[in-house]
Amino acid sequence: MNPPASPETTPDRGALRRRLADRLAAAGDLRSPPWRAAVESVPREVFAPEWFERVDTEHGTMWSPVLGDAATPERVYEDTTLVTQLDDKVRPRDVAGPVFGTPSSSSTLPGLVVGMLEDLRVEDGDRVLEIGSGTGYSTALLARRLGDDRVTSIEVDPETARRAASALKATGLEPHLVVGDGLDGVPDRAPYDRLIATCSVREIPRPWLEQSRPGTIVLANLTGWLYAFGQTRLTVTEPGHAIGEFLPGTVSFMVARRHAPPGLDTRAALAADTPGRPTDLGPAILRDWAGRFVVQGALPTAQHVTMQVGNGPFLDHLLDADGSHATLLPQQDGSWNVREGGPRRLWNLAEQAVTCWRAQGAPPVDAFRMSITPDRQTIHLPDDSLTWELPHS
Helix, strand or coil: CCCCCCCCCCCCHHHHHHHHHHHHHHCCCCCCHHHHHHHHHCCHHHHCCCEEEEEEECCEEEEEEECHHHCCHHHHCCCCCEEEEECCCECHHHCCCCECCCEEEEECCHHHHHHHHHHCCCCCCCCEEEECCCCCHHHHHHHHHHCHHHEEEEECCHHHHHHHHHHHHHCCCCCEEEECCHHHCCHHHCCEEEEEEEEEECCCCHHHHHCEEEEEEEEEEECCCCCCCEEEEEEEEECCEEEEEECCCCCCCCECHHHCCCCCCCHHHHHCCCCCEEECCCHHHHHCHHHHHHHHHHCCCEEEEEECCCCCCCEEEEEECCCCEEEEEECCCCCEEEEEECCCCHHHHHHHHHHHHHHCCCCCHHHCEEEECCCCEEEECCCCCCEEECCCC
16 A cells, blocks of 8 residues: 655645646637636546546557556646546446447546637626536536536436536535436526537537527537537527537537437448449548538438458448448559449539539638528538538437
């Protein structure tokens, strides 16, 4: 057993929080005195006493538990995301060493959290609904800034919600916490002046708009089944209506469970063996942040996977829920062919959208706008030269 830390070696938690605030301010994420006061007063170590550290191996990504003496305050106050749960159930204390798994809950890096809270444009007296309590750290920042009675936070995972509630109480905070599906909002506490989501969604859920006042700001991360992301800030103009913009940066979150893609059937794509047709659009477009966003707009029900058949090369495949599929085939001269099948020619639709986007100068995601009416939700360039409608989940 390690001896208790002496006063000389015990880190000054307040100093660590002030140093974190300085770093966030220098990076441009922390921009106002009220949020600095919140960062300097909320003890992050209470919300993330243990976490998983990413380990890249030849067999894939694994996650190594960090707990006990290894979970030092200095590491807690780094500007980094701390993964606290895998596969909706596994905690660091549940494993003895590195394991495979998919992150399902985390304490998001403070710079992103604080930057989003600044982007939310909170004012004194605002009533805020937070979708996704997570560890409770962002909830604590909101409660410090506005007061417990002004903050409502909903978390879908009961055990995650229980731990967040315990951590909040340990810091002397008691905002209104709800266990449930955040896509439904919390109607009993409506209306809200601000709504912020720490998960990604395929569309803005109608209940969020119904529970907002005219003038409410909604900050949410939009995604799709190609996992392209855009951070949007919307202003509710009247019941069921909102307009907004996409913000700069490359922000992404875990997808809300109800908006996650279905399982894939890869058999048709892998069985096809035609040489395909030439295409000027190779798979590099799917590695480009804005390019992938445009392809996703054109193919809202398609998914992207990289697979091989036998000992062949790994190939990029697009697979759609309607059975359509496209496979990109590298040629010896460095060019590309595409093999398409099913009811729709997926890559042809992607080519058309990308051609239009490039004709406008290949603008970044933050050049796009979003408009919502009771009938549809659309993403578009300001001149409507490129526009698409979001699917209804």
